[in-house]
Amino acid sequence: MTDVIAAARAEQRTLLSEVEAKQLLAEAGVNVTETRLAASAEEAASHAAELGYPVALKVVSDAITHKTDVGGVELGIADEAELRTAWDAIHARVADSAPGADLHGLSVQPMAEPGAEVILGITQDQQFGPVLMFGLGGVFVEVLKDVAFRIVPLEPRDASEMVREIQGFPLLEGFRGQPAANLEAIESMLLQLSEFAEANPEIAELDLNPVFARPDGAIAVDARILLTSDS
Amino acid sequence: MAVTRERLTRALAPKVVAVIGDKKASGYNWLRSMKEFDGPVYSVQVDENEIPGIEELGIPNYKSLTDIPDQVDFAVCAVPRQVAPFIVQGCVEANVGGVTLFTSGFAETGEDIGVELQNKIFEIADPSGLALIGPNCMGLHVPGLGVRFNRDQPAGVQGNIGFVSQSGTHGMNFSLTGAAHGLYCSTLVSFGNGIILEAADYLEYLVDDPQTEVIGMYIEGARDGQRLFRTLREVAAKKPVIIWKGGQTEGGGRAIRSHTASLASDQAIWEAMIRQVGAVAVHNLDEMIDVVKATLLTKRTQGNRLGLIAMTGGQSVVLTDAFEKAGWRVPTLSEKSYSQLSEFFNIIGGSYRNPLDAAGTIGQDPKHLDTIFDILNADENIDAVGMELSATFMARRWQDKPEEFDRLIGSLKRFMAESDKPFLAALHPSHVEEAAHTARLRLQEEGIATFPSFERAANALRKASTLAAVN
Numbered sequence: 038m039t040d041v042i043a044a045a046r047a048e049q050r051t052l053l054s055e056v057e058a059k060q061l062l063a064e065a066g067v068n069v070t071e072t073r074l075a076a077s078a079e080e081a082a083s084h085a086a087e088l089g090y091p092v093a094l095k096v097v098s099d100a101i102t103h104k105t106d107v108g109g110v111e112l113g114i115a116d117e118a119e120l121r122t123a124w125d126a127i128h129a130r131v132a133d134s135a136p137g138a139d140l141h142g143l144s145v146q147p148m149a150e151p152g153a154e155v156i157l158g159i160t161q162d163q164q165f166g167p168v169l170m171f172g173l174g175g176v177f178v179e180v181l182k183d184v185a186f187r188i189v190p191l192e193p194r195d196a197s198e199m200v201r202e203i204q205g206f207p208l209l210e211g212f213r214g215q216p217a218a219n220l221e222a223i224e225s226m227l228l229q230l231s232e233f234a235e236a237n238p239e240i241a242e243l244d245l246n247p248v249f250a251r252p253d254g255a256i257a258v259d260a261r262i263l264l265t266s267d268s
Numbered sequence: 269m270a271v272t273r274e275r276l277t278r279a280l281a282p283k284v285v286a287v288i289g290d291k292k293a294s295g296y297n298w299l300r301s302m303k304e305f306d307g308p309v310y311s312v313q314v315d316e317n318e319i320p321g322i323e324e325l326g327i328p329n330y331k332s333l334t335d336i337p338d339q340v341d342f343a344v345c346a347v348p349r350q351v352a353p354f355i356v357q358g359c360v361e362a363n364v365g366g367v368t369l370f371t372s373g374f375a376e377t378g379e380d381i382g383v384e385l386q387n388k389i390f391e392i393a394d395p396s397g398l399a400l401i402g403p404n405c406m407g408l409h410v411p412g413l414g415v416r417f418n419r420d421q422p423a424g425v426q427g428n429i430g431f432v433s434q435s436g437t438h439g440m441n442f443s444l445t446g447a448a449h450g451l452y453c454s455t456l457v458s459f460g461n462g463i464i465l466e467a468a469d470y471l472e473y474l475v476d477d478p479q480t481e482v483i484g485m486y487i488e489g490a491r492d493g494q495r496l497f498r499t500l501r502e503v504a505a506k507k508p509v510i511i512w513k514g515g516q517t518e519g520g521g522r523a524i525r526s527h528t529a530s531l532a533s534d535q536a537i538w539e540a541m542i543r544q545v546g547a548v549a550v551h552n553l554d555e556m557i558d559v560v561k562a563t564l565l566t567k568r569t570q571g572n573r574l575g576l577i578a579m580t581g582g583q584s585v586v587l588t589d590a591f592e593k594a595g596w597r598v599p600t601l602s603e604k605s606y607s608q609l610s611e612f613f614n615i616i617g618g619s620y621r622n623p624l625d626a627a628g629t630i631g632q633d634p635k636h637l638d639t640i641f642d643i644l645n646a647d648e649n650i651d652a653v654g655m656e657l658s659a660t661f662m663a664r665r666w667q668d669k670p671e672e673f674d675r676l677i678g679s680l681k682r683f684m685a686e687s688d689k690p691f692l693a694a695l696h697p698s699h700v701e702e703a704a705h706t707a708r709l710r711l712q713e714e715g716i717a718t719f720p721s722f723e724r725a726a727n728a729l730r731k732a733s734t735l736a737a738v739n
Contacts, residue, residue, distance in 0.1 A: 156528075158526060158527060158528025158529075159528060160528045160529040161529075163493075164490050164493030165493035165494060165497055165537060165541060166494050168537055168540075170527075170528045170531065170532065172531075178527055178531070179527070182531055184531055184536075185540065186532060186536055186537055187540055188493075188537070188540065188544055195544055198543075198544075199540075241529075242525060242526040242528060242529045243526065243528065244526040244527050244528055261525070261526060263525050263526060
């Protein structure tokens with residue numbers, strides 16, 4: 038479990054790749070889309086065949102924090118032919134917008150069935166230690182800052198209350214014919230993250246953004262982990 | 269070494285008190301504040317110029333703590349900072365229960381010498397188990413025992429509010445302004461830099477203290493936030509805790525790369541922590557007083573439907589606005605209530621929809637107020653009752669005809685005794701503020717939760733009803 042962290046430390050990195058972050062989370066039992074690193078188009082094609090189409094391809098580089106900003110993401114790839122085209126397209130765009138960025142390759146992951154987009158996160162507070170955040174994704178978190186916090190460790194009641202505390206909560210209950218999100222799945226993911234934060238004090242920041250909250254469960258489709266700088 | 273409960277109790281509920289280093293220049297504030305103390309008070313002062321003045325106050329003075337022919341439980345130390353470590357050493361040697369270091373000029377200055385002296389004091393006090401309060405604080409106020417740090421603080425009255433304050437001023441203001449609202453402390457501690465005992469230690473004491481029914485806290489930051497969080501979670505489940513967080517701690521200044529970290533402001537985290545532990549957050553002294561008052565003086569309800577009694581039509585409207593804005597509902601009454609009210613209610617210049625605009629009806633016959641209360645008590649649409657007591661129209665009249673005010677108070681207390689529904693009153697400041705203030709004090713003495721505005725009443729009742737310990 039600590040291998041990923043040890044490897045990052047050995048390279049003096051504090052930002053984990055999406056592949057590494059998801060590996061850590063999956064080992065902790067958090068439901069994430071399975072994500073594999075491919076160094077070549079051939080390798081990507083073989084991962085995709087195993088994971089099942091449609092898939093997403095995303096650039097993996099220490100130098101790139103915001104993958105979409107550099108054109109490093111292709112979604113909804115239907116078959117191997119599209120995959121090979123997407124592979125070349127991403128490399129061309131990244132070479133153009135982030136010249137000289139050192140690429141580890143691209144990550145391959147199956148497209149998750151969409152649901153209400155929520156964000157779950159961890160940060161470290163100077164006084165209270167690890168803190169959990171929950172909110173709706175997209176503009177709700179970025180513009181309206183409609184989020185709820187709790188101090189770790191969370192009790193089940195805390196998870197239940199923080200999900201219901203946000204202003205946008207009715208959107209999760211199935212607003213205007215949208216399917217209702219599975220609140221229990223979100224709550225249990227919050228409780229898993231609480232344990233994860235307690236077990237891994239080296240995690241300075243974590244964003245699961247977005248998590249798709251569907252009627253049948255919740256799954257994190259992107260993950261970002263930043264380690265503490267002192268160690 | 270941890271401070272034992274026995275040692276802490278000696279300090280916070282002392283039988284013998286000593287004041288170290290008080291002097292004329294400070295008006296003998298500490299010795300004079302202890303004038304009402306329920307036990308022996310000694311002075312320790314080595315300055316020959318100061319001793320005669322102290323002895324003139326009738327307080328025996330000694331050159332050293334160890335000379336005092338009594339076991340000192342609680343000492344106040346008001347000496348210059350360079351001398352403070354020697355006094356703390358003296359307290360350890362004399363087996364004093366606890367000491368308050370009013371002395372300031374330590375780590376809070378940021379100066380090397382201040383930090384060094386504070387560390388020295390810590391090293392002396394920590395291994396001894398001495399209950400050290402402060403430094404840089406006002407210390408202890410226990411009105412029931414006559415322990416005070418300000419001569420205007422009440423003495424000889426047993427209060428029921430535990431108050432823990434990182435600031436001396438806010439602690440003092442709570443005890444003084446609170447008393448003007450009929451609210452008295454069981455134990456109040458201003459703990460300043462909190463190098464030995466910090467907020468969590470006092471909370472643990474107060475939750476076990478049988479005199480303390482509700483706990484208020486003013487805090488700016490916690491040295492051990494996790495301990496404070498865990499302690500509060502236990503304490504707030506047993507007794508209502510109301511927290512006023514002052515100031516904003518600056519972020520660590522590190523590069524932030526996630527949404528989560530960028531949104532986690534100091535204020536957001538404290539508010540979340542307060543909600544998580546089942547305490548309630550307030551944002552100034554007035555709100556602290558209001559919520560403490562509502563918590564102590566009103567009953568609890570799970571419902572949010574209010575029956576309101578006003579004295580004029582205009583007040584009926586804004587009274588309703590204030591409560592609805594704070595999350596309360598002002599519903600129509602039951603059919604049964606309406607049929608009962610129609611039998612006697614004066615609808616000329618009045619109305620009984622809810623709010624009940626009732627001045628004319630009560631003016632006709634004061635017994636009608638009791639009937640209105642009985643109807644609201646029985647009404648299933650109503651969870652709580654609020655009443656406007658009009659200072660504008662009534663305050664002067666109550667002054668001239670105290671028997672009318674007595675009768676009103678009798679009606680309010682009768683309802684409070686007979687009903688499980690919370691009751692609160694609002695008495696606004698007015699052109700006859702002296703008369704209104706006198707009336708407000710009397711209402712509070714009678715245990716009637718009275719607020720100076722509808723908004724403050726509505727907010728206080730709502731916040732009091734969210735406390736974990738009462739639900």
